[in-house]
Amino acid sequence: MKTDRLLINASPETCTKGDAEMDTMDTIGRMTSVKVLAEGKVLSNFEEPGLMRCAYHDAKNWVRRLSSETIVGEDTSNLYPFYVDTAYDVRRLRKDIINAKVDLQVENLIIICNINDISTVFLMREVVEWILRNFHSMTVYVQDIFEKSTQFAVGDLCKDSNCSKNRVKYWSKEFVEKHDSFFDLMITLGGDGTVLFASSIFTKDVPPIVPFALGSLGFLTNFEFQNFKETLKHILTDEVRINLRMRLQCKLYRRNKPEIDAATGRKICYIDFISEHHVLNEVTIDRGPAPCLSLLELYGNDSLMTKVQGDGLIVATPTGSTAYSLSAGGSLISPSVNAIAVTPICPHTLSFRPIILPDSMELKVRVDMNSRGTSWVNFDGKDRVELKQGDYVVITASPYSVPTIESSASEFFESISKNLNWNDREEQKPFAHILSPKNQEKYRLDSSKNGNDTISNPLESSCISSDAQDEERKSVTETETEIVVERTRQAHFAI
Numbered sequence: 086m087k088t089d090r091l092l093i094n095a096s097p098e099t100c101t102k103g104d105a106e107m108d109t110m111d112t113i114g115r116m117t118s119v120k121v122l123a124e125g126k127v128l129s130n131f132e133e134p135g136l137m138r139c140a141y142h143d144a145k146n147w148v149r150r151l152s153s154e155t156i157v158g159e160d161t162s163n164l165y166p167f168y169v170d171t172a173y174d175v176r177r178l179r180k181d182i183i184n185a186k187v188d189l190q191v192e193n194l195i196i197i198c199n200i201n202d203i204s205t206v207f208l209m210r211e212v213v214e215w216i217l218r219n220f221h222s223m224t225v226y227v228q229d230i231f232e233k234s235t236q237f238a239v240g241d242l243c244k245d246s247n248c249s250k251n252r253v254k255y256w257s258k259e260f261v262e263k264h265d266s267f268f269d270l271m272i273t274l275g276g277d278g279t280v281l282f283a284s285s286i287f288t289k290d291v292p293p294i295v296p297f298a299l300g301s302l303g304f305l306t307n308f309e310f311q312n313f314k315e316t317l318k319h320i321l322t323d324e325v326r327i328n329l330r331m332r333l334q335c336k337l338y339r340r341n342k343p344e345i346d347a348a349t350g351r352k353i354c355y356i357d358f359i360s361e362h363h364v365l366n367e368v369t370i371d372r373g374p375a376p377c378l379s380l381l382e383l384y385g386n387d388s389l390m391t392k393v394q395g396d397g398l399i400v401a402t403p404t405g406s407t408a409y410s411l412s413a414g415g416s417l418i419s420p421s422v423n424a425i426a427v428t429p430i431c432p433h434t435l436s437f438r439p440i441i442l443p444d445s446m447e448l449k450v451r452v453d454m455n456s457r458g459t460s461w462v463n464f465d466g467k468d469r470v471e472l473k474q475g476d477y478v479v480i481t482a483s484p485y486s487v488p489t490i491e492s493s494a495s496e497f498f499e500s501i502s503k504n505l506n507w508n509d510r511e512e513q514k515p516f517a518h519i520l521s522p523k524n525q526e527k528y529r530l531d532s533s534k535n536g537n538d539t540i541s542n543p544l545e546s547s548c549i550s551s552d553a554q555d556e557e558r559k560s561v562t563e564t565e566t567e568i569v570v571e572r573t574r575q576a577h578f579a580i
Contacts, residue, residue: 183421186324189293191269195226195256197283199275205299206236208310209274213253215314217246220321226268229255261286268292270320274310276300277408281465284332284365284487293327293488295320304407304500307492326491330404330420331444332483335362335464340475354475362464363483366405370450370478371397371430373471375458378433382477384449385442395432397460398450400425400480404487407501415439417507419497423482444482451477 196212198205213225231237232255243250271292273279280296297313298306308316319325337359343352362368372379381393401410403418406426411417415428416439423444429437442448452460452472462478463469472478493499501507517528 182329184326186326187293188324189270189320191220191223191321193224193226193268194270194272195268195292196272196274197228197279198273199279199299200228200230202275202299203236205274206231206234208299210237210242212272212274212313212317214242214246216317217243217248217252219318221248224252224254226254226256229257231255258286262288265289270295272317273297273306274299275306276303277305280305280487280489281365284363285465285467287485288363289485291485291487293490295490302504304504305404305489307496307500308490320490326494327488328420328491329486329488330365331402331423331486332363332365333368333400333402333425334481334483335364335368336479337361337462337470338477338479340473340477359470360468362468363485364405364465365402365487366408366465367399367401367410368462368464368478368480369397369399369409369430369466370460370462370472372458373461375460377457379458379460380453380456381460382449382451382453383427384451385446387447387449391437392453393429393432393437394434395429395437397430399428399430400448400450401428402426407505410439413439416441417501421497425480425482448480449477450480451475 194216196209198209200206209227213227216223216225227237232239239250239253243253265287266289269292271283271294273283273294273296276298277300279300280294283294284291295308295316296303296306297308297310297316299310300306339357339359341355341357343354345351346353370379370381378394379397381398383390383393383398399410399413399415401408401415403420403422403424403426406415406418410426410428413428413430415426418424418426418441425442425444425446425448426439427442427448428439452474454474456474459474460472461469462472498507502509517525520528
């Protein structure tokens, strides 16, 4: 395990000023020099994976040029317009990325199913057989536990599909770690937990996911398994839209006991880098079995934002806003929005409300040195670790998102309406149906005089089905939208 030891003062308030050089082990076991910065930051190649990508590197250099260099042919006294135009172009580019459709060229396909339910094994068998029959150049990878499974029966499967056994291969966690960019497409059979498991085994690049719904409640699984043949045929032959779901990169650091520096005679302590996690839903810091409140320090870009006194804190992604964060009172966030949701768990105050922060912010959650008890951290509900006084977690937006195939343009709103009955309320009804027969006739005549000839019988008008009303509102909304768009275009060209 790679360990980066950071030198800081024994005081919990401040860190050592200036930089230091320390030796660490790199990924192949050689001693390398790593520059150590204040507040426990390490500057090394593996700290920013995005720097290895040319597009990000070129964009970053261009932003630096706006503030340091002269652009030929323009007014050198004011480069602010270029700064604004660049920011606007980035927003336009993101919009184009969201709306873009991708043609997937699939050769290696991985299938992940819920192994705790035996029925999903037979459903996976149906999917594999259909793929082998209809896509002859594709290799299917299933989990290695099915290599000798009598339920999966790979020999009979290949015989029925009239293909060789070489087209069905097996994956393990170790294989995925070594071949993170090997797969072109992933199919999950299960619920949201199966998608979270798939995200956990792909710590870096994740292939596009087709999540089929086989769970009880799913916000990530928007494809019905009954239609898997039509769905896969469309995805494998046509262009599809992909939703890039943001993940959080969480780095865990542990504070050791103070030691006496032989050279200076001062008390110093070391901070050890423990582990790194990429979470799709949330990272949770709670009080665990301790009977007392958690006392957590929340930092944003190295500035103390607030102290949390309560049962804990949830830092969630937009995808995780419908999970634990929602139960704790957090807001719903569309997965296409890049943001970080901070939601307290039972805070012992009436004024601590959930807050949504930009994904560019670096958060640090630290157990206060005066905390009466320890805290516990878990990542997507797994890998639970105890945090003692002075230990902390650094949370940033991960450079490795989770791409999921989009089932429809409104899948997020459809999922929260179906699963949460979001804003589900019966509409107000007219009172005409409770009028006496004499007043109903007067109401009909009065409505006719006012030009409302469509109402022939108030009782019939009050019994119009909700479906018909929805269709009428939909058609009116579409007409209004077309008019607004047309007027906007005319105004734009007039300018």
